[in-house]
Amino acid sequence: MANAKNDYPELLLENQLCFPLYACSKEIIRRYRPFLDELELTYTQYLVMLVLWEKQSLSSKELGQALYLDSGTLTPVLKKLEEKGLLSRRRSGDDERNLLVSLTERGEALRERAVSVPAQIVKCVSLDESDARELYRLLYKFLGSL
Helix, strand or coil: CCCHHHHCHHHCHHHCCHHHHHHHHHHHHHHHHHHHHHHCCCHHHHHHHHHHHHHCEEEHHHHHHHHCCCHHHHHHHHHHHHHCCCEEEEECCCCCCCEEEEECHHHHHHHHHHCCHHHHHHHHCCCCHHHHHHHHHHHHHHHHHC
8 A cells, every 4th residue: 555645745734734724723713712702702703893993884895805704604793793782784875785884882892891802812822023923924915815
């Protein structure tokens, strides 16, 4: 029997770019969990809130594009955040097809409680500042190429 490792090196897990990206993503999200539990947010809900804290209001299409989420994934997240009173959704007066998503006062107030989350995550990651900046640059370069 041939040695599979030598015959198909392109199929080795250690040779897959996708695997360390997947594993790191899963682990970093796990590190967020205790901090986000205090805010009663999932990681995806937190990402939505980050965009809303920055933009205040935008269409669901723009929000999906910013987060690389399709409407099937985004819609239930928005619905849950609306139930929590953190955002509102309404149809655009100009175009009924556009759903506008806006931060509520309660959503804005949550920002004060969330402000320490990024610093807490930095403590969980053992990268120096230049490595973190380089990783950030490379990941966005990669994302932009997809």
